[in-house]
Amino acid sequence: MRIEPKPDQRTTEMAVPNAKTARVDQLPHLDQSWFDQPVRPDGSPQRPEPTKRVDQLQSAPSAPPTPPPPSPSQRPEQQRPERSRPEQTRPVAPPPPPAPAPPRQESRDLPVTGYEEEPEDRLATEEPRKGRKGLVVVLSLVVVAALAGATIYAVQEFGGTKAVETKPPAAPANVQTLVKAVTAGGPAPSAAGVKGVLTGPAGNSALGTLTGSVIDPASGTALWQQGDTTPATPASSLKILTAAAALLSLEKTDQLSTKVVAGAEPGTVVIVGGGDPTISGVPGKSVYPGAATLDDLVNQVKAKGPVTKVQFDLSRYAGEALGPQWETADIAGGSVAPIVPFMLDGGRVDQANVNGVRTASPGQAAADAFAQRIGAPGATAGAAPAGAALLGEIKSAPIEQLVDNMMQISDNVLTEAIAREVALKTGNEASFAGGVKAVRDVLTKAGFDLTGANFVDGSGLSASNKIPAKLLTDVLTAAAKPTLDDARTGKLRPLLTALPVAGGSGTLAGRYGGDAASGRGWVRAKTGTLTGVNALAGVVVDVDGRVLVFSFMSASNRNPETEVRPALDVLAAALRGCGCS
Template identity: 35%
Template sequence: MCDRERGWSAVLEPKVWRVTAFSAVLGLALAAGVSAVAGPWDSGQRKAERHRAAAREGTGGADHGRDGRPPSGPRPAPSAPGVLAALGAPGAPPAGLGAALAPLLRAPGLGTVRAAAVHDAVTGERLYGVGETVPVTPASTTKIATSVAALAALGPDHRIATTVAATPDGGRITLVGGGDPTLDEARLTALADATARAVRAAAKPGAKPGAGSGAKPGATSVALTYDTSRYTGTEQHPIGPNNENLAPVTALMTNEGRLDDSTSGTADRSQRPAAATARTFASLLASRGLPVADPVPGRAPAAAKTVARTHSAPLSALVERTLTNSDNDIAEALARQTAIALGEPASFEGASRALKAQLTKLGLPLSGAHFADGSGLDRNDKVTARLLAALLAKAADPARPELRSVLTGLPVAGFTGTLSDRYSPTSPGTGLVRAKTGTLRGVNTLAGTAVLPTGRLVTFAFLTTGTSSAEAAQPALDALANRLATTG
């Protein structure tokens, strides 16, 4: 069982939620804490971040078995508490941190392997650790490492392009995938519009499009190919085919290969998403008076030129969506984009090498780490609690503003994403904990940031394997984060 996801709008249009003065103060306090340690907001800030301090989003994140029911969350409080002290300032290690956390690490809901690390978000100083150097299967907290590597390699403003190339006479068109799993029908339609205009402009006066040297003799339609060569190796994740958590990993797909109208969460997936996208593109061209032959795989001829292009959202927004929704398809795309940036093959193996190489450049503690994929669905992934806490501290480093969306993408306890329904209105960590969750059968993890009562911002990672059930393990992990928010 892996992280299940709830809906999130690809255009970042959050639903309006009702919140209280209590939630507004906590949200603003948390935003202030991140800003204090990370410098001013930049392109790593999600567009709706300021609004979410005063509005409750009703979608996004992992389901964890709720079957799509609306999330529960904080209810109106009569008044707001006093504003917290200035956030983010380092100081002496929190008094009694070890004594506060140690009993909770012995909770029966946790598994046979238990690891914990707490670091200061400003200095990176180790504040607490138990089993922190033991490599553990991280599940979806792997996405933190993937996101940091991608942002460091490509920058927060990088966008993934999908293009169309055509021969000079317009007789042959190639839809070229760049690895953007968020390509949707609206952008595919825009590509079709631009392509149809370009092909008509290229046709000789009085000639029908497709009648030139790029088409077969006697052809009455344009030849259409689709190119997925941007990625190499197998498209099939080790979890196997026909999995509702992930489409085949290919350079060309629409809406993550989903066969319904969902934008996140589990769904039946096309097993040939590139071919399905090409067929949709062909239909769009035909509806614009440009008949095309049935699409077939193939690269563009040497003489072909790009005639249309569309781009994904900036990498910073893709990272936020990955972390908030635990989006496996985007995570695998981020890993392959990192591989391309580092000159590695865009495959599972190439991405594995690239992720480790990029994180090594950042000086992170990678002993025992292994990245079998970018999403954390592979049980062969291994990281330490120390690495996860250090990754988050690196994302808070004022010298690394390009990594900021790793922090802004973390779900907020009791409010967004995979933590929207795991903290009650009265939980100490509500609004003060942001964390990425991880869930596989027998594996439960939680890694993120917390604001201490002194205003100090810390990063943490709590990992456990050999658990009997998520229902028992998740509250035990949340109790550890709650205790952080009340210690120091």
């Protein structure tokens, strides 16, 4: 800050502490500074009257010399317009020898805004007060030191000839990989080596009748076979076939669309089921990532006008809503709901409970929820008029994500919905029979041998489904080939990442402890469970970094929780420990 001198004053640079102050060079000439007060005979300046803060004072216009003003309590407040002067820069001149300054007639309190009231000796030291010269010298040194510090800071922060020395970067960290890369260049496994590690685990009596196969996808070599062409019940491992058919026939970015159109009468709307069973009925509470929400659909329709009547159209699907040999007890058990093209949360009553109870009338329940939120009476079944105006639309997550989700949580309802989309894509009826035919047609066209395969649904819930273990390993081998020279591999690759991880995700999250612990994180597989049936099919990386494909199906009456499934896990974990060249 710079103080603008009057003709009878000398220029002095003065540092003012950082506070909420008015710039002194913007203030009019006011009181005589403490440093300009008459000097006492002992050489010390007279003390000024106590000062007030700027916000407590008003400036007054200049006036000819007058007698000393009255005390602050007697003097009325005065105002005058503030004058601004251009800021000038003058060099600091050495102070002349001290001389008593002529007394000034004008005296007012010089304000300093923003300070708290402090003791009068705020600027004094323990030594006796000295004259103006000594203070000027001290303050000049303070200003010089401050300028020097600011200069150093500026040089260091903003550069200069020797401001900052650039140091060379630190040497790269010595990274030692703990996981070997998956490659076809490692030692090739041999049939003898694989047989050696599987003989013991495969002989576990808890497995009952065991069929299966192990294949090296890099070479296509069968490394282990045990009844691999004999049809057996796959349970939910059948979902591998439905997922493969969907990835081969549908675009990965396809979405399932649910619409609301205008009804035949004013105020009537019709919900047209588009095959998406993942619509979320409660925001933030769903087992389906990326699901569309019912509230979004309701809000779109509300914006188009009042609704007095709600209908729902389920004509997208044909045939029975429950699959062959499905049991109605499975609805309350949480395994399945009737398959219709419009429902919320896969028909679950508790939206966040994967295995929770489902409703026996998912279409009606979903339509009633829509009607309640839009302010209409309960919904009724109806048909959408041809060419009806679109009032709202929501879309599911992409097909690739739906496939991933259905495999992770082994969702039967979502699997059957996807099988029907494959049926519609291939010109078949959107029913259980049409979905099965579509899956078979797509896989056969892709070159897979379905000899001995006989299934009646897409999810594997029916106990009458029979397929050979070799069909599962054939499909997984096509997905796991190290190169993309097979046209099927690029399309089927997402099938591998959709498989649950041992001890980490999906239906394998709580498995692979005890003797199977070595497979944690290395095995990815689809599970299958029905009464007396357990299956496991997937891929594993062995200690040499080679990918092995396997499928195991067990028919056993032993305890599935404590005996059969742990025995299957040990089989797959044994392949992980295989240095089988």
